[in-house]
Amino acid sequence: MNRKFLILFSLLIVAIGISGILLNPDKEIPELLNQAEKRKERNIVLAQTRHDLTAGRLISKEDYSLQNIIVDESSDLVKNDLSHGHRIDGDRINGDRTDDDRTDDHRLDGHLLKNNILAGSYLTDEMLISPSSREFSRLNLKHGEIIYKFYITEKNEYLLKTLNPGDFLSFQLLTLETNKTKGMENGIAIDSKSMNSKQRQKYSLNNVIPDMPILSIKTYSPEELSVKNNKNNKTEEYSLGYIEVIMKIQDLEFIHTVEKAGEVFLTPKSGDHKRIDLDDIIPTLQTIRELRG
Template sequence: MNRKFLLLFSILIIAIGITGILVGYGDDKKETTRLAQQNNEKKVTILLAQAIRDLPSDTLLDKTDYAIKKIAVDESSDLIKSDISDIININSYLLKTNVVTGSYITKDMLVPPDSDEFIHLNLQKDHMIYKFDIKQQEDYLLNTLRIGDTISLQLRTLETDKKKGMGNGIVINTKKMSGISNKNYSLNDIISSMKVVRIKKHSAAELSEQNRNNQKNNEEIKGYIYVVMKTKDLDLIRLVENSGDIFLMPSYNIRDNTKHNNLYEIIPKLRTTRELRG
């Protein structure tokens, strides 16, 4: 009886050992196969934008907000979800969510500045979007302004009689100002700050098409700018648009006392000459 038991026990031990060897061999083979597959997996190069400080939602991104990293990863890497390679530049993009320092900024967090969503996210109550066509005289704005900058609306008028003028001594005249001697033009700040939310500069092909369609229009439209302004300011635009020459200008610092409002402040000698002539 004891011999049979010992024989069966020995056979059981041997079977367990063989099974363990076979299982271990199978696991080793699987691990070897997995490592071989990893070594053979294709590498891809991705671009990552990593926040260098806490960024709240509605932030208009600037190059000081993030650092760009270019790395090579496996095709199966989770980092591919954060790849922004197909976006040329994320400056001026709007953040939809909060991003903490060190986190990656992903495409689904971003709103492009040329989208309708971007414009609507910039709107507050009692504000509206207004489009300004940009002509040759102001086309420098298309090259110098960035999304998020502010511009002002200025009205150039002709000062004819300070005693009869408005509170600032200006009489508004029509654009046909020729034939008037001793002219003194003044610049009046109508809307001091409007946020730029879209800038479009027409391509050469678009300008050519525009010229074909609008041959009667002598003033070529170089592009346009969308701004956010208060709804009530639309009344101001309608009041002054035919009262003088309208200009868009980058907003200036109010503390900058070098700004001049009329021609005599720029060239004081003209005032002296006019006074001498009576």
């Protein structure tokens, strides 16, 4: 009796096991797939503030640091991802970088901050206003200010490589002064062209607009340069990019007034705004010239 019972009990257990295998063969597979789905990861770019920032500030590279990290898609950090809204290329943040890639690392520079934010916080798309938007002009420009674009040629290419949004640009004028002995005995004339060697010449560098805030810097890609070069009539030097600045309307009037009076220069902001004369740089030049007659 007991032997028959044990045999029947064993057969029952085997039957239950076989039925379980047949009825639920793939039960564990969906569970594994669900776990894999939960662990799905993505690459994000974060901008973390270095110090407290106030609303209305133009963001510069000193205000934040970029981080390229991989997180779960369910992570709260995903909402702070800037790799799409401002098209920051995360692959260039921690990897090797060339000079031509430098501006891609600072695409936030020159953006206007909407809110106050504490040090260590993350910047988000909702907090920033692009310099190219109408809202930026409405909120950031003061009465009598405009956004002006300087096109940069090969001579000033270094500006595209050394400056960043948030820096300052200076507009300078090099003039050639001459004491004319005929017609006006003590008068001073300004001329931008070559002059007779018998006339007394004096070069001066004048800082016309000393500090224009830079909003954005654009360096044309090889493809863009190729198109512009093909359209160029070969009589003009084509630009390699441009720099957008904030200036007063009065400053624009100065530019149009003086640009024909001498050679103009764009330079990074200098701490000294005083006029520079050639005689001050090379004081012996005037004496030598007079001795030679």
